[in-house]
Amino acid sequence: MNLDFSQIAPSLPFILKGIIVTLQFTLLSAVFGFTLGTLLSLIKISNLKPLRWFAEFYTSIFRGTPLILQLALVYFATPQVIGYRISPIEAGVITFALNSAAYSSETIRAGIMAVDKGQREAAMSLGVPYKLMMLDIILPQAFKNILPALVNESIALLKDSALVSTIGVLDLMRRAQVVAGQTFLYFEPLIVVGVIYYVMVMGLTQAAQVLERRMRRSD
Amino acid sequence: MIRIEHLVKSFGDLEVLKDISTDVATGEVVAIIGPSGSGKSTMLRCINLLEVPTAGQILIDGIEITSPKCDILKVRQNVGMVFQHFNLFPHKTVLDNLTYAPMKVRGLSKADAGKIAIDLLAKVGLSEKADQYPSRLSGGQKQRVAIARALAMQPDIMLFDEPTSALDPEMVKEVLDVIKGLADTGITMCIVTHEMGFAREVADRVLFLDGGYLVEDAPPDIFFSTPKSDRAQQFLEKVL
Ligand SMILES: Nc1ncnc2c1ncn2[C@@H]1O[C@H](COP(=O)(O)OP(=O)(O)O)[C@@H](O)[C@H]1O
Numbered sequence: 001m002n003l004d005f006s007q008i009a010p011s012l013p014f015i016l017k018g019i020i021v022t023l024q025f026t027l028l029s030a031v032f033g034f035t036l037g038t039l040l041s042l043i044k045i046s047n048l049k050p051l052r053w054f055a056e057f058y059t060s061i062f063r064g065t066p067l068i069l070q071l072a073l074v075y076f077a078t079p080q081v082i083g084y085r086i087s088p089i090e091a092g093v094i095t096f097a098l099n100s101a102a103y104s105s106e107t108i109r110a111g112i113m114a115v116d117k118g119q120r121e122a123a124m125s126l127g128v129p130y131k132l133m134m135l136d137i138i139l140p141q142a143f144k145n146i147l148p149a150l151v152n153e154s155i156a157l158l159k160d161s162a163l164v165s166t167i168g169v170l171d172l173m174r175r176a177q178v179v180a181g182q183t184f185l186y187f188e189p190l191i192v193v194g195v196i197y198y199v200m201v202m203g204l205t206q207a208a209q210v211l212e213r214r215m216r217r218s219d
Numbered sequence: 220m221i222r223i224e225h226l227v228k229s230f231g232d233l234e235v236l237k238d239i240s241t242d243v244a245t246g247e248v249v250a251i252i253g254p255s256g257s258g259k260s261t262m263l264r265c266i267n268l269l270e271v272p273t274a275g276q277i278l279i280d281g282i283e284i285t286s287p288k289c290d291i292l293k294v295r296q297n298v299g300m301v302f303q304h305f306n307l308f309p310h311k312t313v314l315d316n317l318t319y320a321p322m323k324v325r326g327l328s329k330a331d332a333g334k335i336a337i338d339l340l341a342k343v344g345l346s347e348k349a350d351q352y353p354s355r356l357s358g359g360q361k362q363r364v365a366i367a368r369a370l371a372m373q374p375d376i377m378l379f380d381e382p383t384s385a386l387d388p389e390m391v392k393e394v395l396d397v398i399k400g401l402a403d404t405g406i407t408m409c410i411v412t413h414e415m416g417f418a419r420e421v422a423d424r425v426l427f428l429d430g431g432y433l434v435e436d437a438p439p440d441i442f443f444s445t446p447k448s449d450r451a452q453q454f455l456e457k458v459l
Pocket residue numbers: 230233235253254255256257258259260261262
């Protein structure tokens with residue numbers, strides 16, 4: 001088997017631009033997803049019965065169906081419902097954020113429950129209102145506990161983001177396919193983006209370790 | 220003044236406090252003692268509404284805190300609590316532990332809260348630890364910071380729930396000394412403790428709980444020398 005990377009060299013800048021697309025997409029999905037996931041987790045530990053029921057139902061739906069189906073539904077089916085077409089990247093971010101919120105809400109809930117109940121009592125005994133207590137005392141400790149899990153979730157998001165190539169977002173994956181179509185070489189572009197994904201995942205892991213060490217200062 | 224009237228607390232079917240009534244005068248120091256599981260912590264936690272009483276009333280300076288109309292957060296700002304396991308905020312420095320609630324709850328400026336905090340740290344002998352994280356402190360130091368944190372809200376009442384029970388023996392004294400120092404400042408204190416010598420020395424009055432009943436309510440010299448009830452006698456025989 002001959003690998004001929006020189007033939008795809010002219011397409012390299014085109015492929016590399018996909019890094020920005022993929023990273024932007026992942027970052028937006030993670031930020032919206034974790035924010036929504038935090039809200040969901042707060043609902044799940046509250047005593048607002050109907051809201052809690054909704055949050056559980058929401059989570060089961062997004063965990064119980066394939067991501068690619070959710071993506072297709074949001075992209076292809078919403079125009080029928082809301083009357084206009086959303087862009088592939090919008091559809092992708094919405095789907096991934098909604099999906100990741102479902103998963104991360106469980107992680108964040110577990111993180112909140114794992115914070116020593118003495119922390120809550122100390123805050124309450126100082127007259128700290130519930131919202132502030134959650135924001136300033138409980139959530140920072142919860143996030144610290146679950147940081148590794150959230151990094152894993154982000155890594156999963158980064159890799160799964162390749163699915164948006166199916167609705168036409170020009171991400172890394174899609175760009176590899178475009179180059180393959182133009183050059184009739186499949187291995188080379190796929191291997192190039194494979195390496196890029198791998199490097200990004202390793203970078204994320206490293207960054208997380210640095211962050212974790214910095215947060216450990218208080219341990 | 221704290222007035223407790225016919226206080227009852229149940230957890231499900233388990234009645235933990237049974238019709239407890241007593242008064243704690245302003246500036247008074249009350250030691251609450253009794254066997255494990257007798258309801259000491261629960262009683263203390265009812266006073267700042269960490270536990271909601273099942274029946275009965277608690278009044279602080281004439282205000283019924285058990286009334287549904289009462290602002291629980293306001294009550295708690297005025298009632299400091301010190302826990303057996305310190306419960307310092309591990310992600311905040313010692314100074315930030317002390318200034319957090321005064322700033323966020325009382326609305327003090329950073330400068331004002333910082334000044335109060337630094338004074339208090341000096342009082343508990345920990346000025347040099349202001350910028351450390353709690354994990355770097357010994358148990359006795361943690362508990363002294365916890366006391367300072369509660370005092371930073373400038374409460375009229377302080378509740379202590381076995382403040383020395385989680386400490387190594389050599390650190391008990393430093394914490395008890397801090398509490399003793401407070402006894403003369405006019406602050407009202409309720410202290411759950413197993414340190415009988417300390418209770419005898421510091422308390423104006425001893426409350427003895429057993430099985431959820433307030434069995435004895437007497438000055439320490441009388442309680443420790445001539446306890447009325449059999450149960451208090453048995454308890455004292457075991458611990459003295
Ligand atoms: N949150 C709770 N839920 C159920 N039972 C509790 C709870 N808190 C305390 N109890 C029970 O109430 C009784 C008194 O507890 P506590 O006030 O902690 O006693 P003490 O502080 O004197 O050791 C114990 O039997 C304990 O198991």
